[in-house]
Amino acid sequence: xxxxxxxxxxxxxxxxxxxxxxxxxxxxxxxxxxxxxxxxxxxxxxxxxxxxxxxxxxxxxxxxxxxxxxxxxxxxxxxxxxxxxxxxxxxxxxxxxxxxxxxxxxxxxxxxxxxxxxxxxxxxxxxxxxxxxxxxxxxxxxxx
Amino acid sequence: xxxxxxxxxxxxxxxxxxxxxxxxxxxxxxxxxxxxxxxxxxxxxxxxxxxxxxxxxxxxxxxxxxxxxxxxxxxxxxxxxxxxxxxxxxxxxxxxxxxxxxxxxxxxxxxxxxxxxxxxxxxxxxxxxxxxxxxxxxxxxxxxxxxxxxxxxxxxxxxxxxxxxxxxxxxxxxxxxxxxxxxxxxxxxxxxxxxxxxxxxxxxxxxxxxxxxxxxxxxxxxxxxxxxxxxxxxxxxxxxxxxxxxxxxxxxxxxxxxxxxxxxxxxxxxxxxxxxxxxxxxxxxx
Numbered sequence: 001x002x003x004x005x006x007x008x009x010x011x012x013x014x015x016x017x018x019x020x021x022x023x024x025x026x027x028x029x030x031x032x033x034x035x036x037x038x039x040x041x042x043x044x045x046x047x048x049x050x051x052x053x054x055x056x057x058x059x060x061x062x063x064x065x066x067x068x069x070x071x072x073x074x075x076x077x078x079x080x081x082x083x084x085x086x087x088x089x090x091x092x093x094x095x096x097x098x099x100x101x102x103x104x105x106x107x108x109x110x111x112x113x114x115x116x117x118x119x120x121x122x123x124x125x126x127x128x129x130x131x132x133x134x135x136x137x138x139x140x141x142x143x144x
Numbered sequence: 145x146x147x148x149x150x151x152x153x154x155x156x157x158x159x160x161x162x163x164x165x166x167x168x169x170x171x172x173x174x175x176x177x178x179x180x181x182x183x184x185x186x187x188x189x190x191x192x193x194x195x196x197x198x199x200x201x202x203x204x205x206x207x208x209x210x211x212x213x214x215x216x217x218x219x220x221x222x223x224x225x226x227x228x229x230x231x232x233x234x235x236x237x238x239x240x241x242x243x244x245x246x247x248x249x250x251x252x253x254x255x256x257x258x259x260x261x262x263x264x265x266x267x268x269x270x271x272x273x274x275x276x277x278x279x280x281x282x283x284x285x286x287x288x289x290x291x292x293x294x295x296x297x298x299x300x301x302x303x304x305x306x307x308x309x310x311x312x313x314x315x316x317x318x319x320x321x322x323x324x325x326x327x328x329x330x331x332x333x334x335x336x337x338x339x340x341x342x343x344x345x346x347x348x349x350x351x352x353x354x355x356x357x358x359x360x361x362x363x364x365x366x367x368x369x370x371x372x373x374x375x376x377x378x379x380x381x382x383x384x385x386x387x388x389x390x391x392x393x394x395x396x397x398x399x400x401x402x403x404x405x406x407x408x409x410x411x412x413x414x415x416x417x418x419x420x421x422x423x424x425x426x427x428x429x430x
Contacts, residue, residue, distance in 0.1 A: 013188055015395060074357055081356045083297060088154075088176035089391045092357040132188035134181050 004032035004141045007044075012131035016067070016099075018051075018060045021137070022124045026116050028139035035114045037143015042106040044137060047096035047130035049103025055123030067129070071098035096130035103127050111143055147419035148190070148198040148394055150290065150326060150351045150386025152176075153214060153222065158183045162218055169211040173264065174203070175299040176390060186389075187226065193387075193394035196416075197425070199230045201259040201290065207238035208266040209300060216245075220253035230423060232257035232290065237267040237274045243281035250285050256423060257288045262305040263296035269310040279314055283321035288347075288422050293329040293336060295354060297391065308336040315343045322422055324384060327351050330361075333369045340382050341374075347422065348379070350401060350414070351388035358392050358400035366404060376410060384422065385415045 006028045010019065021041070029039050043050050053059055073095045080094035107124060110117040118124075126137060153159065154170045157180035163169075170176050190198055200222065202214035216233045223231035233249035235242040237260065249255045258278070262269050269275060269291070282289050293308040308329035315323055324347045329336030331354070339346045352361040366375055366383070375383060387397030401414055419425075 011182075011184065011188075013192075015192055074359055076360075078357075081360065083353060083355065083391075085175070085297075085299075087178040088174070088297065089178055090353050090358065090396075092392075092396060132185055132192050134185050 001142065001144055002032070002034055002037075004034065006031070006139045006141075008137055008139060010126055010135050010137065012128035012133055012135060014128065014131050016064050017128045017131065018063060018125040019128065020055060020123050021126045022055075022118070025124050025139055029111055029116050029141055030114065032141035034111055034141050034143035037111045037141060038108055039111055039116060040106060040108045040138075040140040040142070041124060042138045042140065043126065043135070045100075045135055047093055047100050048105075048135055048137075049100050049127035049129065050105060050107050050137065051103045051125050051127055052107050052122050053125065054121045060125075067099040067102060070102060071095045093130050099129045100127075111141065146193065146195045146385065146398055146415045147423070147425070148193075148195045148387050148389070148397070149324065149384045149419045150349050151198045151200055151389040151394070153186065153200050155181055155390035156183050156186055157181060159214070159218060159222070163212075163215060165211040166214070169205070169209070169213045173205055173209045173211060173298065173300055174213045175297060178390065183226075187228070189389070189394050190228065193398045195394055195398065197228055197230055198394075199232055199257065199290070199423075201232050202234040203259060203261050203264055204234040204236040205265055206236045208264065216249040216253060216255060220249070220255060223254075230257075231255045232259045234259045235278060236265060237271070237278050238265070243277045246278060246281050247285065250287055257290060258282045259290050261292035261296070261301075263292055263301040263303050264298050266302065266305060268305065269307075270313050276314070276317070279318050279321055283318045288322040288324060290324040290326055290349070292327070293325045294327045294332055295330055297353065308332050308339060311339060311346070315339060315346050319343075319345055321345060322347065324349055324422070326386065327353070327388070328365050330354060330365060333365055337370055337374075341378055347382045347384055347418070349384045349386035350397065351386035351392065353388060353391055358396045359403045362400040363404060372404070372406070376407070380410055380413055381418055381421070383414050384419045
């Protein structure tokens with residue numbers, strides 16, 4: 001059985017955005033040389049998410065709107081709003097962490113015949129929730 | 145349009161290899177530990193915040209800590225490559241040639257202001273022998289001084305060296321020297337406020353960080369401690385937006401000022417016009 005881990009870099013451009021990474025995941029799966037198996041797509045951050053949805057701008061806007069409704073940007077109730085000495089910076093992005101928790105940090109898809117088995121309307125998104133930043137995610141392909 | 149009067153490039157990976165002392169200066173002296181980002185991300189962060197121009201600040205800690213948190217030469221090189229950035233110089237007041245070093249940075253390298261941090265550089269603000277010649281040269285050169293006052297989050301910083309009241313003799317003796325009290329001097333806001341009210345050459349920046357969100361902190365200082373009526377009546381031309389990036393992300397600093405819900409003209413002065421006038425920038429329209 002093969003296990004191929006590929007670390008991919010992405011430069012986000014906005015505070016909050018859903019970025020279609022489906023072509024890059026497909027390329028990573030193809031490069032792994034696995035015919036039958038599983039691909040795990042995992043973000044390496046706690047204020048980003050990996051999610052799947054229909055690749056339409058209005059759907060993307062509604063997902064962002066949902067996140068902003070469920071986890072408002074500022075609230076006096078948030079505890080994560082203080083100076084973090086290890087960072088040397090203010091840690092004031094509680095809403096971003098909450099939105100990441102709502103979306104999740106990983107998705108997995110089967111690989112059949114060397115290709116990712118996606119539904120016809122499924123798009124894999126890297127969700128930036130506290131950008132713009134340079135970010136990384138992993139495509140881990142396991143199979144034969 | 146927005147001008148950020150107070151940013152550091154300490155979170156930028158591009159420059160770490162340019163100066164062998166810089167990684168230690170950033171992590172051990174300045175105290176920044178978040179994963180470094182490329183310069184393109186810094187510029188994207190300005191875009192996201194709607195910031196057109198940003199002042200980038202070095203700190204010369206040669207005597208106190210044996211390093212510079214960015215050199216004047218490197219700042220000059222960076223702003224040459226990024227015209228949206230405005231470079232300030234820093235010199236070490238503990239060194240007798242500091243006035244000459246400042247003049248070289250301004251005349252030869254085109255830097256447009258002076259940054260001092262008495263908490264980190266470990267000098268006395270009201271030291272007539274060491275610091276006053278630097279202020280005098282700064283005044284002669286016609287450039288503003290942005291001076292750290294108040295709480296120093298730098299691990300080696302000594303906030304007791306950065307009490308704004310110690311600027312009183314300075315701003316009295318150098319009436320043509322425009323002095324920006326960084327962080328509004330928190331927690332000594334009343335002292336900083338007194339100076340800004342009395343002296344035409346004293347300004348405050350909004351880079352207030354102690355606890356809570358930037359919106360919490362800016363509101364507490366400007367609305368609760370100073371009072372928005374005082375801001376409107378007496379300080380409308382004396383407060384400058386500053387983020388203190390990377391300790392605060394620029395988008396949050398701008399949002400904190402906008403969250404005050406000020407009259408648009410007053411908000412525009414804080415976010416842009418006051419800094420434009422102080423820096424002698426041409427674009428006075430918003």
